[in-house]
Amino acid sequence: MATILVVDDELGIRDLLSEILNDEGHTVELAENAAQARAVRAQMRPDLVLLDIWMPDTDGVTLLKEWASTGLLSMPVIMMSGHATIDTAVEATRIGASAFLEKPITLQKLLKAVDQGLNKSAERAAVAMVTAAVSGTSFTSELTVEEAMTGGTLPEPVMDVGPQPHQSFNLDGPLREARDEFEKAYFEYHLARESGSMTRVAEKTGLERTHLYRKLKQLGVDLARSKRSAL
Numbered sequence: 001m002a003t004i005l006v007v008d009d010e011l012g013i014r015d016l017l018s019e020i021l022n023d024e025g026h027t028v029e030l031a032e033n034a035a036q037a038r039a040v041r042a043q044m045r046p047d048l049v050l051l052d053i054w055m056p057d058t059d060g061v062t063l064l065k066e067w068a069s070t071g072l073l074s075m076p077v078i079m080m081s082g083h084a085t086i087d088t089a090v091e092a093t094r095i096g097a098s099a100f101l102e103k104p105i106t107l108q109k110l111l112k113a114v115d116q117g118l119n120k121s122a123e124r125a126a127v128a129m130v131t132a133a134v135s136g137t138s139f140t141s142e143l144t145v146e147e148a149m150t151g152g153t154l155p156e157p158v159m160d161v162g163p164q165p166h167q168s169f170n171l172d173g174p175l176r177e178a179r180d181e182f183e184k185a186y187f188e189y190h191l192a193r194e195s196g197s198m199t200r201v202a203e204k205t206g207l208e209r210t211h212l213y214r215k216l217k218q219l220g221v222d223l224a225r226s227k228r229s230a231l
Contacts, residue, residue: 001025001180001218002047002118003211007037007063008080009055013103017050020107021114027214034058041067044207046075048117051097053081053088061092068096076117080105119175184219191221 004026006017011032018028029046031037034057040046053060060079067073079092082103089100098120099113171178187201194200202209 001027001176003027003029003044003215004114005029005031005037005040005046005049007031007034007049007055007060008052009033010052013052013080017105017110020110024111024114025218026114027211027218034060034063037063041072044211048075048114049077050101050114051077051079053079053084053092061088061095064092064095064097076120078113078117180219183215184221187216187219187221 001024004021006014006021006028008014008017009032014030014032018030021028029040029044031040033055037049037051041049051060051064058066060081064073064077064079067077073096076098077096078099078101079089079097080101080103081088084100084102092100098117101109101113187205190201190204194204198209198212202212205212207215
């Protein structure tokens with residue numbers, strides 16, 4: 001499941017989208033304007049953003065440009081509007097938006113756009129991981145789940161912790177299952193490495209403790225087992 005940021009100045013729209021996406025198993029973060037969206041983006045790396053175009057402080061297209069120009073557009077962004085012109089939609093797509101939804105948004109179109117955005121993101125991540133493996137790049141760097149899922153750029157390598165147990169994933173199954181397997185293995189690795197310390201794991205993965213707990217619960221990670229294996 002994914003972490004999705006919904007940015008819209010209308011409370012009713014935020015509540016509706018949050019309810020639908022939560023029912024689909026996603027974790028939803030909310031922002032009512034561009035300022036709040038910037039704060040959430042600085043604090044975490046959402047897997048996908050639903051961004052309204054017309055907002056009181058800064059419009060969605062301007063925020064999209066800002067993220068693109070500063071290297072923060074590492075996740076799919078789906079633009080939303082009930083009043084935008086075709087030119088606006090074309091401009092947003094040119095800047096880097098993955099899709100455009102016209103309000104009122106139907107359930108079918110919303111879920112289809114979200115699934116397509118997340119699937120494209122995961123495909124880019126898979127290509128990046130294969131490319132790095134072929135070129136001999138090590139993945140022992142502190143790569144967050146969100147960066148891995150969105151094909152983000154790896155930071156400078158850190159000290160190699162030595163050989164790790166081989167982890168295989170079922171690449172013949174549905175994408176969501178493979179994604180969940182990867183995320184679960186990722187968090188179990190860091191829990192074992194940090195002796196089960198949620199504070200240190202939160203720091204390492206770039207997630208808030210509350211979000212980390214929700215993510216571990218969704219993935220079915222056994223915290224007690226992780227602590228025992230670290231002993």
